[in-house]
Amino acid sequence: MTTAYRALNDGTLPGVLSALPDVRARLGGAPESWTVQEVGDGNLNLVFIIKGPAGAVVAKQALPYVRLVGDSWPLPLDRSYYEHMALSEQARHAPGLVPKIHHFDRGLALIVMEYLSPHIIMRKGLIRGTEYPLFAGHIAEFMAQTLFNTSALALPAAEHKQRIGAFAGNTELCKITEDLVFTDPYRIAKLNRWTTPYLDDIAAEFRRDEPLKIKVQERKLQFLTSAEAMIHGDLHTGSIMLTPQDTRIIDPEFAFVGPMGFDIGAVIGNLLIAYYAQTGHEERIGSRNAYRHWILLQTEKVWRVFTKRFLELWDASRTGDAYMPELFTGPEGAAAFAAEKQRFMRKLLTDSISFAGIKMIRRILGLAHTEDLESIKDPPLRAKCERQALTLARRLILDAERFSGMNEVTHAARAVLGSR
Structure with a gap:
């Protein structure tokens, strides 16, 4: 009943x-x-x-x-x-x-x-300047396990297709992402908002930026068509509750079978937003320099540990219908497979960096913003932090393929802050 x-x-x-x-x-x-x-x-x-x-x-x-x-x-x-x-x-x-x-x-x-206690939403901890020593390892493990084990790298084709079908009806939640993340920030949309008038110029620039819009639409097409793994779909620092010892991921109502890099990029993009927001939360200029450094170290560690664990899972569980082991035997086969795994991870890095930039833009020029930035009470100061984040985000999208590692992303993030 x-x-x-x-x-x-x-x-x-x-x-x-x-x-x-x-x-x-x-x-x-x-x-x-x-x-x-x-x-x-x-x-x-x-x-x-x-x-x-x-x-x-x-x-x-x-x-x-x-x-x-x-x-x-x-x-x-x-x-x-x-x-x-x-x-x-x-x-x-x-x-x-x-x-x-x-x-x-x-x-x-x-x-x-x-009931999770004494856990708090990670975004609130980042505003307070709290360090979480186990976070990067935990979120990397979560993404490696969920993305690998729900992909065709681990699953028979029939089971993978069944999972695609099981989540196929979650169209309205996907439509929210398709509009609010990939479309509305680049057009005049009723629900858009930003720190006006301080960001009016850059919002208009992004709406006129044809190369940027093309890159974003390429990623939207990937989001619409790439059924790589079951993704959380909204994996930001507001969907993570934690203590210094424990981490829990919540709120996967946007879940469907989509591109792996979307989840990874969401985590990276939200860490980078927190990095730029520190200027609005420090008691005096430079007082959060050490914490900024910690955030970027976590950004690098998330990708490093994720890569390690994902490849370990792949090596240990070659049970999917993709890259079947009998196709790659002997020294030449092993070498070819090893090279392909590196190519796969390099593409996933590129995907993740691009999605990170897109997620950053939507949180500043679209409907749903982040507390990291919204809690900065002084509008000119908030806009300054947001402009820095937007500057990096645009580069991450346009130049995603040029970054060969997450350390280069964090270097670029520092460079933007240094130009303030």
Whole structure:
């Protein structure tokens, strides 16, 4: 029997959860003793923290519209189904790096999951200047495991195609990305916003920049057609909760089978945004130089560890229908395969760098911005940080193929900051 949908609130949610024996046991006590707090600060959903005498859980419910905009922008509730499916798949391949699911109700578009404490959203930690020594290794492991193990490098063709089909219906969430990431920042769009009037000139420049728009549309075509692996689809520093010892990836409702570099680029691009935003958060000029350096070291480490782990998985699990082992035997075959793996990773680096630049631009000239920059109260100072990020982003897109390593990306990032 399917539960009829209704938007829940702090008064009605306890009644729903009390009917779930496992969840009720986790919370303890009677529903009347539970506290419910709605904490959703994202763009799409309701998020509740429910605490009882014995413990706590998080309940996330999809709304039938974009929360950031209102009911003038309807959205299908089935996005919670794709999120649940993605979380389940990610938990299989990267256990301990996503929250545990306690219950899923497709009719209510409701996921009840592990309450993460004392974790905070990574973006908030970056604003505070907090270092997370295990983050780079954890996110690299998550991406290596989920991207490799859901690709045709690891899977038989039939299983890979089944996964493509399973996520094929998540079209409305993909459409949000297609419009807000790849299209709207390069045209006059109703929902665009930026720090005006300070960025009016560069916003207009980007709308007139034909070479830039061509490169971005090449990546949009890749996003539309390249079914490489199951991707998170929105893997930024607002979709990561962590402590110095633990990292969890949340909110994969944009998941589908797409280009691997989109996830990697999202992580890299958001780290680079945080790098430039430090100017707006330091107590005095230069007081966050060491932290800026730390951010760029993490940017390099994410790619370095990801590359190492991805290639290790590939060497250990040549079980997919792509690059079948019997085709590459003997010394010559081994050498050819080794060279192909390096070519594959170089292309993935190029893809990731380009997607990173595109993600940076959308967070400054499009609809949904980042707290890193938005929390800078002084508009001219905020615009200065944003202009630096936009300058680097444009180069990452236009010159993606010229970068031979992530260290060259971080060098370019420093060069832009140095020219301030």
